[in-house]
Each structure stands twice: as structure tokens, then as C-alpha cells.
Amino acid sequence: MPEGHTIHRLAARHRELFAGDKVLAGSPQGRFADGAAALSGTVLTGTEAYGKHLLHHYSGGLILHVHLGLYGRFTDGDGEPPAPVGQVRLRLASDRHWLDVRGPAACELLGPAEVAALRERLGPDPLREDADPVVAYARISRSRTALAALLLDQSVVAGTGLIFVTEALFRAGLPPTLPGRDLTEPAWHALWADLRELMLAAVATGRIDTVAGEHLPEAMGRPPRVDRHGGEVYVYRRPGLACHVCGTEVRRGVLAGRNLYWCPTCQASSTRIR
Structure with missing residues (x-):
């Protein structure tokens, strides 16, 4: 399972790729079809990591929560996305970049109260400035x-x-x-x-x-x-x-x-x- 530094690096990478851009979202695998439909057309406003949990914040108050677990992984690239390979749970694409996630333990949309509850269950993250x-x-x-x-x-x-x-x-x-x-x-x-x-x-x-x-x-x-x-x-x-x-x-x-x-x-x- 990736340790926390990997998730913080991913948060920074995804912010670099998509922050301020409108994204198109899909679920080639089909398991996140409803969530992808809700995300599609929104703008990524920011990303953050809390421990081993990755959060994407989108316009309209939507929050994507991803926990990679033992088998999850991200891939990304520039330009037009390639044909999906394997079980792609979520694909994000903008005019400039694309991003796939495969095999995560969790890939879900959360509301602010649910994110607050997630943080409440976790101890302080040494990589966060707000950690106590x-x-x-x-x-x-x-x-x-x-x-x-x-x-x-x-x-x-x-x-x-x-x-x-x-x-x-x-x-x-x-x-x-x-x-x-x-x-x-x-x-x-x-x-x-x-x-x-x-x-x-x-x-x-x-x-x-x-x-x-x-x-x-x-x-x-x-x-x-x-x-x-x-x-x-x-x-x-x-x-x-x-x-x-x-x-x-x-x-x-x-x-x-x-x-x-x-x-x-x-x-x-x-x-x-x-």
C-alpha cells in the first residue's frame, strides 16, 4: 500500500494537471458511472491528501475521495486519452491531460460532512501543516x-x-x-x-x-x-x-x-x- 508521501505527491500532480480546468469524467469499468456523470463538466478547484486518502475538490461542492489500498494505481498523460486498458474505475480528461485510476479500495463522492467524519477518524498527518x-x-x-x-x-x-x-x-x-x-x-x-x-x-x-x-x-x-x-x-x-x-x-x-x-x-x- 502506498505510504502517505506518495498520496501527497499524487495530490500535487493532479493539481498541476487539472486545477482550474473543466473535466470530462467517465467510468469505462462502469462501477463509478453515477459518480463520473456527476463530476463531468465541473472544474477542479483543488486537491489535498490526508494520510493515505486523496481528495479532489470540484465546483459545486463535489468532493472525490480515493483510497488506493493495496492494488490501486493512477496513470496519466498528455493530449487525447488512449483507449482504456484494464479495469479503469475513473477517467478524467481535460483539453490538455487525462488521468485513469484502476483498482482503488475506495472511489466515491463525499459531502463536506462525510469528509469531516473521515478526517475525524484519522490521526494527525505529519505532512500537513495543520497536524497536531x-x-x-x-x-x-x-x-x-x-x-x-x-x-x-x-x-x-x-x-x-x-x-x-x-x-x-x-x-x-x-x-x-x-x-x-x-x-x-x-x-x-x-x-x-x-x-x-x-x-x-x-x-x-x-x-x-x-x-x-x-x-x-x-x-x-x-x-x-x-x-x-x-x-x-x-x-x-x-x-x-x-x-x-x-x-x-x-x-x-x-x-x-x-x-x-x-x-x-x-x-x-x-x-x-x-
Whole structure:
């Protein structure tokens, strides 16, 4: 599933393509035919991302909500759109550009009250200027749940996925199994600031890089990481390999049904992951 930086990049891309333009909308697949008919002929006035949720705002108060989930993806291009390929849920087109979305978990029109309810269900998004980390800490500090599980819970923090959570905890020297209530408030604000910095960098570059300069391949004389997710990381998907900082073998475990990765030395704790 795309992490939050990808959705913020998509919001910016769609704003660049269509803001201020009248769009024609269709649903070649047919599953969004009524919604596409309502959108067709309206003007895109703005876009925004909230966590892993993308919102398009159109004239007349229409709001398109898209959540890509595990399998959704966007494609776009210039000029006349090509013949639809595959199950295109929604196609948008203007005089200059076109946009397709396939396989989203959600593609729907919402009213202002429904969007407000959606935001109410989500925790603060580190990439938004209106985010309040104190709101997240209020939840974390009352919970016995493992910190990694809390940070992956979109109702606690919106937009964070396994890569950001795993890497931010390593950079903070915090074990993923640390109970939320054992995290001090200063440690939380430092963790939040680092999450925000990592995610902002990913928005700018389109990839997740988390290692410091002294741990880059050229500095350490090691080969670059090869992974479909790209980016240089400390522990994510590196089980059995040496930690870039201390040389200890990176571990992998399961917590709340998710694979987690950590360094038992840099993130020392008596709490175990099975």
C-alpha cells in the first residue's frame, strides 16, 4: 500500500494537471458511472491528501475521495486519452491531460460532512501543516500497545506505513515493542519531527531514504541497496544483514500480523518480538 508521501505527491500532480480546468469524467469499468456523470463538466478547484486518502475538490461542492489500498494505481498523460486498458474505475480528461485510476479500495463522492467524519477518524498527518502531534501523543501515552503498532494505526498517525515506522524507530533507538505509555513526551516530539523530516524528503524525491550521509554506500564502500521499493534504509527488509551502525545482525519478527525489522543492539529492549 502506498505510504502517505506518495498520496501527497499524487495530490500535487493532479493539481498541476487539472486545477482550474473543466473535466470530462467517465467510468469505462462502469462501477463509478453515477459518480463520473456527476463530476463531468465541473472544474477542479483543488486537491489535498490526508494520510493515505486523496481528495479532489470540484465546483459545486463535489468532493472525490480515493483510497488506493493495496492494488490501486493512477496513470496519466498528455493530449487525447488512449483507449482504456484494464479495469479503469475513473477517467478524467481535460483539453490538455487525462488521468485513469484502476483498482482503488475506495472511489466515491463525499459531502463536506462525510469528509469531516473521515478526517475525524484519522490521526494527525505529519505532512500537513495543520497536524497536531499532541493529539497523537494523547492516544499513545495511554496505551499498553506496542509503539510500532500504534504508529501503524491510521487513527493514531495518518500516512505512516511500515517503512517509515520501522526506520524512524531505528533512528530514534526505540524498540518497536516499547509500550506506548512508556514513551516520554520529549521522545515523542523528537520522533514526530524525524518522521516529518523523512516524509517531506520522500515527497520531494519520490523515494524513501533514511540513512545518514556516513552510512551511504559510497561512504561505507558497500553496494547500493537493490529493492523494488528503492531507497537506502537501516533495517527495513534487511533481516540477517549487518546493521550499518553497529554491525549486529538485523532481526525480523511479527507484531500484530506485520513483519517488523530492528537492530537488537541499537534498539535494545527486554521486550521480545516473537
